[in-house]
Amino acid sequence: MKTPPVETSNELVGLRAQIDAVDRELLALLNRRAGLALAVGDLKKREGTVVFRPEREAQVIDGLKSENPGPLQTPSIAPIWREIMSACRALETPTRVAYLGPAGTFSEEAAIGYFGASLMRVQCASIDEVFHATASGAADFGVVPVENSTEGVVARSLDLFLHTPLFIIGETSLFIRQNLLRRENTLDGIRAVCAHPQALAQCHGWLSHHLPDADRRPVASNAEGARLAAQDPGIAAIASVRAASEFGLHVLAPAIQDDAHNRTRFAIVTHPEQHPVPKPSGHDCTSLVVSVKNLPGAVHDMLVPLKRHGVSMSRFESRPARSGQWEYYFYIDVQGHPDEPRVGAALSELHDTCAFFKVLGTYPIDVK
Numbered sequence: 622m623k624t625p626p627v628e629t630s631n632e633l634v635g636l637r638a639q640i641d642a643v644d645r646e647l648l649a650l651l652n653r654r655a656g657l658a659l660a661v662g663d664l665k666k667r668e669g670t671v672v673f674r675p676e677r678e679a680q681v682i683d684g685l686k687s688e689n690p691g692p693l694q695t696p697s698i699a700p701i702w703r704e705i706m707s708a709c710r711a712l713e714t715p716t717r718v719a720y721l722g723p724a725g726t727f728s729e730e731a732a733i734g735y736f737g738a739s740l741m742r743v744q745c746a747s748i749d750e751v752f753h754a755t756a757s758g759a760a761d762f763g764v765v766p767v768e769n770s771t772e773g774v775v776a777r778s779l780d781l782f783l784h785t786p787l788f789i790i791g792e793t794s795l796f797i798r799q800n801l802l803r804r805e806n807t808l809d810g811i812r813a814v815c816a817h818p819q820a821l822a823q824c825h826g827w828l829s830h831h832l833p834d835a836d837r838r839p840v841a842s843n844a845e846g847a848r849l850a851a852q853d854p855g856i857a858a859i860a861s862v863r864a865a866s867e868f869g870l871h872v873l874a875p876a877i878q879d880d881a882h883n884r885t886r887f888a889i890v891t892h893p894e895q896h897p898v899p900k901p902s903g904h905d906c907t908s909l910v911v912s913v914k915n916l917p918g919a920v921h922d923m924l925v926p927l928k929r930h931g932v933s934m935s936r937f938e939s940r941p942a943r944s945g946q947w948e949y950y951f952y953i954d955v956q957g958h959p960d961e962p963r964v965g966a967a968l969s970e971l972h973d974t975c976a977f978f979k980v981l982g983t984y985p986i987d988v989k
């Protein structure tokens with residue numbers, strides 16, 4: 622058997638010594654930054670203001686991206702600085718984040734992607750529980766899925782937004798790669814596939830082709846499916862690679878979702894008593910839910926103020942109002958912050974034309 626060559630050149634040794642020296646400088650700089658964050662934390666405590674400032678974090682990342690001289694690639698900037706700010710924030714105060722658990726769910730990945738790894742995990746059994754944990758103060762923030770590029774809206778989240786006291790403070794999205802996981806490393810003998818209903822739907826084509834006889838069993842989360850698969854060799858799960866390592870399962874088939882570009886968007890929610898509405902960051906989105914009377918032209922009239930004030934709409938979804946009258950709630954995202962005069966004017970006119978009007982939140986657009 623051939624052994625791979627081991628690098629011994631003086632040139633490599635010299636370059637690594639330079640990398641070590643730069644790492645020591647970086648460590649000293651990061652500690653200087655951490656010291657400043659601690660000072661900011663003390664100041665905020667004295668002034669009684671909140672630690673997490675999504676608009677400031679978005680501005681830090683936007684600024685560094687626009688100044689990046691390379692060769693570091695610009696898409697690397699956001700994940701690196703998110704972690705740096707997560708570690709600095711943790712020195713100021715713990716960030717307790719509720720999401721659909723257990724460990725290994727895509728919601729957990731979204732929470733870490735948004736807040737960084739320095740967070741306190743509050744794992745919940747359902748989306749309702751995420752709202753409840755955040756509303757009751759058991760968590761500072763909640764992360765809930767709102768929309769999938771293949772399956773459309775996450776109806777339960779949208780319905781809960783209608784009456785919750787919580788508001789949206791941020792958004793993040795995730796490429797969803799669904800994988801078939803199992804204890805045995807073979808497709809033979811799979812009786813059932815357990816996963817969240819959204820994941821089963823996202824993999825409908827693959828399952829029909831490769832496992833036509835297996836029972837499809839919806840469970841509360843993909844990680845719950847993985848837990849069941851770890852207990853029973855006749856069960857396979859659809860979940861993330863993280864869930865495979867969490868539950869000691871084989872990845873039998875990677876990326877089995879029918880749409881290669883499958884993405885899920887998550888909203889970050891918090892309580893108005895815990896957090897103020899973020900100030901404008903320069904690239905903001907405002908989410909609303911409205912309804913109009915079931916009359917001819919009412920939906921058209923509702924959109925006129927947006928057009929008149931030049932406010933663009935990036936999302937428009939409808940959900941039945943369950944009144945039995947063919948009435949709908951419309952979930953609308955507009956670009957901009959209500960503190961911008963044209964956005965503020967458009968929203969106040971829109972408010973006047975609607976039978977129901979609720980601002981779900983205003984927050985910096987997801988920076989990647």
Ligand SMILES: O=C(O)C(=O)C[C@]1(C(=O)O)C=C[C@@H](O)C=C1
Nearest residue numbers: 661672673674677678706709710
């Ligand atoms: O600038 C602040 O307000 C800070 O607390 C510092 C800092 C950072 O590390 O840059 C940390 C947490 C906030 O969410 C925003 C930024």
